[in-house]
Amino acid sequence: MSVPAFxxxxxxxNDLLSKDFYHLSSGTIEVKSNTPNNVAFKVTGKSSHEKATSGAIEGKYTDKSLGKSTRTAKAAETDARKRVRPSALSLSSSLTGIAVPGPRVWPLEFSIVLSRHGSTLLTMYRRAGLTLTQTWNTANALDTKVELADSLAKGLKAETVFSFLPASQKKGVKLNLTFKQSAFHGRAFFDLLKGPTANVxxxxxxxxxxxxxSAGYDVQKAAVTGxxxxxxxxxxxxxxxxxATDNLSIFxxxxxxxxxSQVEAGAKATWNSKSGNxxxxxxxxKxxxxxxxxxxxxxxxxxxxAIAYNVLLRPGVTLGLGASFDTQKLEQATHKVGASFTFES
Structure with a gap:
């Protein structure tokens, strides 16, 4: 088995103890669809027990021939022009791809996230190991992330994140590195303008x-932060x-x-040495x-x-039901019930 991240x-x-318990939201709906030209759409909506609602709409294009295609640049350009319709300016152009000099088409991913408290506009651009992601939200924060995988060295992924708040003129630059081999998995996260700080x-x-x-270090304070x-x-x-986390205080x-093939079981015990025995x-x-x-x-x-039930009602339609009960306060209104619908085509 491969070595996991820390x-x-x-x-x-953790997945067995936390995933697929649908009582965490009072209602969840998710719709997934795929088109013949490798465009996948996903729409998600959630309603919390506090009456807050959130939603997301996402479109993703994947060029399955990336790295294998032998088409000429002219053929790639012709195919891209056939797929892009002028009437679908932002959506189609971002989901179908852009023809560039060379034998392949560069794919682009685009998603819009909407919530009751704000919205986020995200665009992603990928090319042969290089990924560019841009995000803009209603807090007027601009983020640009550049990822480079397996180009500098096999197993090495470099990621740079630039953030900017025009209203306050605040800027941020982060550098993240991940190096993975058969018996080693290392990560380093650097905040270059704040501190600077490092978490490795x-x-x-x-x-x-x-x-x-893992350890954190603040260069300005010259001290280990955790x-x-x-x-x-x-x-x-x-x-x-x-x-053992939080400076070896929580075990x-x-x-x-x-x-x-039918039964899974798991358990977790936690002790905080600072709060008692x-x-x-x-x-x-499961x-x-x-x-x-x-x-x-x-x-x-x-x-x-907590209990949960998941069933595939028919191909492409999944229902999830969940509930949690406080067995020591059965007479009080502390219980939660939730449902989830997933439609996929």
Missing amino acids: ADISKSA DAVIGHEGFIAGA YSAAVGYLAPQYSAAVT AASYYHKVN TVGLEVAS YRLDPVSFAKAKINDRGVA
């Missing part, structure tokens, strides 16, 4: 055993990990086991009822239980 050492257990983490692995650590460590063991059917032990415990299980449905359940040491 933040993903306990991913299997690394994980090494051998025959399933992994060990990792550090964490973790050890674990990963196998195809099970995994276990122990993490967590997690375990995940895929019992068979109480240990928090949470256990969860049971696949048949090829099109599964059920999940979990409960923690405070007596809060």
